[in-house]
Each structure stands twice: as structure tokens, then as C-alpha cells.
Amino acid sequence: QSVLTQPPSASGTPGQRVTISCSGSSSNIGSNVVHWYQQLPGTAPKLLIYSNRPRPSGVPDRFSGSKSGTSASLAIGGLQSDDEADYYCAAWDDSLNGWVFGGGTKLTVL
Amino acid sequence: EVQLVESGGGLVQPGGSLRLSCAASGFTFSSYTMTWVRQAPGKGLEWVSAISGPGVNTYYAEAVKGRFTISRDNSKNTLYMQMNSLRDEDTAVYYCAKGNNWAFDSWGQGTLVTVSS
Numbered sequence: 001q002s003v004l005t006q007p008p009s010a011s012g013t014p015g016q017r018v019t020i021s022c023s024g025s026s027s028n029i030g031s032n033v034v035h036w037y038q039q040l041p042g043t044a045p046k047l048l049i050y051s052n053r054p055r056p057s058g059v060p061d062r063f064s065g066s067k068s069g070t071s072a073s074l075a076i077g078g079l080q081s082d083d084e085a086d087y088y089c090a091a092w093d094d095s096l097n098g099w100v101f102g103g104g105t106k107l108t109v110l
Numbered sequence: 111e112v113q114l115v116e117s118g119g120g121l122v123q124p125g126g127s128l129r130l131s132c133a134a135s136g137f138t139f140s141s142y143t144m145t146w147v148r149q150a151p152g153k154g155l156e157w158v159s160a161i162s163g164p165g166v167n168t169y170y171a172e173a174v175k176g177r178f179t180i181s182r183d184n185s186k187n188t189l190y191m192q193m194n195s196l197r198d199e200d201t202a203v204y205y206c207a208k209g210n211n212w213a214f215d216s217w218g219q220g221t222l223v224t225v226s227s
Contacts, residue, residue, distance in 0.1 A: 035212070037214075044220055050215070051211055088154065090155075090214075098160070099160070
């Protein structure tokens with residue numbers, strides 16, 4: 001059972017916009033920044049969004065992050081088949097004194 | 111270019127020990143927090159442990175506290191994880207990652223640890 005809650009799956013058609021949610025609590029998302037990671041099949045995770053919104057160099061602007069209260073969201077616009085991957089949110093947790101991850105969301109492009 | 115290369119994984123019996131290493135290059139190693147994240151087969155990511163740049167501060171997930179010890183040798187640009195009293199549930203791919211602004215901005219390819227009799 002993950003500390004951060006994500007839907008196990010999401011899907012969309014090419015060109016569509018999809019949103020993945022991440023729900024936490026006051027000790028993690030409510031008081032710290034949220035990061036998002038993309039894990040393509042058979043590969044290591046890659047940082048997609050850091051500190052709620054900014055994208056590392058090389059990440060397309062089709063990916064965007066937001067945070068409100070104890071929840072965060074990752075939006076992917078102009079969906080492409082290459083976006084099929086697992087997506088994870090993460091944040092520091094003040095109570096646990098460590099990082100916590102969401103359970104991951106498997107994105108399928110139909 | 112940042113490179114992180116893990117090694118040391120393998121098959122170990124329950125109760126056994128293993129030491130993982132992560133060789134870093136392409137950045138000033140001593141300036142960055144480093145972390146270990148694991149992924150059990152078919153499961154999600156789980157943060158395991160982290161260590162500050164100078165090596166003074168260490169952090170552990172509850173699941174490994176008292177059994178795993180993170181350390182680093184900044185003269186060798188290498189991160190370590192000493193894993194003792196291994197359990198079946200420690201079976202996973204272990205990734206080392208570089209910390210930056212509280213995120214993990216570079217990851218290694220991972221090393222597989224299998225705990226089984």
C-alpha cells in the first residue's frame with residue numbers, strides 16, 4: 001500500500017489529453033514539492049517533472065504538472081504511442097523522514 | 111554526461127548479506143545527495159535510503175532500517191549499500207539515483223538482487 005495514491009491505469013487515443021492524479025496528505029504533498037517520473041518498459045525511471053511544475057531539459061512541453069493542497073496531477077497533451085509507460089509521483093514525507101512514491105499509473109495509448 | 115553504474119547484485123539466501131556499489135561520473139559527486147530506490151518484480155518504485163553529499167546525514171525507509179547501511183566514498187565517486195539479514199521481500203532491482211532539488215534527476219540501469227533459498 002503506497003503512501004501516495006494514484007490510479008492503477010489510464011488510457012487515451014493519439015492526440016488526446018490525459019491526466020493522472022496523485023493524492024497524499026499534509027505530511028507529504030501538502031507541505032513539500034511533488035515530482036513525476038516516467039518509466040518506459042524495461043528501462044530505468046526518468047525524471048519528468050520536478051518541484052510541482054518545471055520540466056528537465058529535453059522533456060516536451062506536452063507534459064505538465066500541477067499541485068493543489070494535498071493532491072497533484074500530471075497532464076499529457078497530444079498523446080503519442082511513445083508515451084506508453086508507467087508514471088510515478090513522489091514527494092518527501094515529513095512524518096516518515098523519507099521519500100514516498102505513488103503506486104504508479106500504467107498509461108495505455110489506444 | 112552523468113553516468114551511474116550499479117553492480118554487486120546477485121542471488122543470496124535469506125539471512126545473507128550483499129553489498130551494492132554505484133560508480134558515478136560526469137558530475138561533482140560530493141556535492142549531491144545520492145539515493146537507492148528499488149523495484150520488486152512487477153511492482154512499483156520504493157525509496158530505500160539516501161545519503162547527503164558529505165556523507166553526514168543518512169535516511170532509511172522503515173522496511174530496511176537496522177538491516178541496510180548506506181555509505182559513500184567521495185574520493186572514489188562511489189555509493190554503497192550494505193544489505194544484511196536479507197529477506198524474500200528484498201528481492202528487487204536496485205537503482206541508484208542522483209538527488210537534485212529534492213528530486214532524483216539521473217538514474218542508473220539497476221542491479222537485480224534475488225533473495226531465495
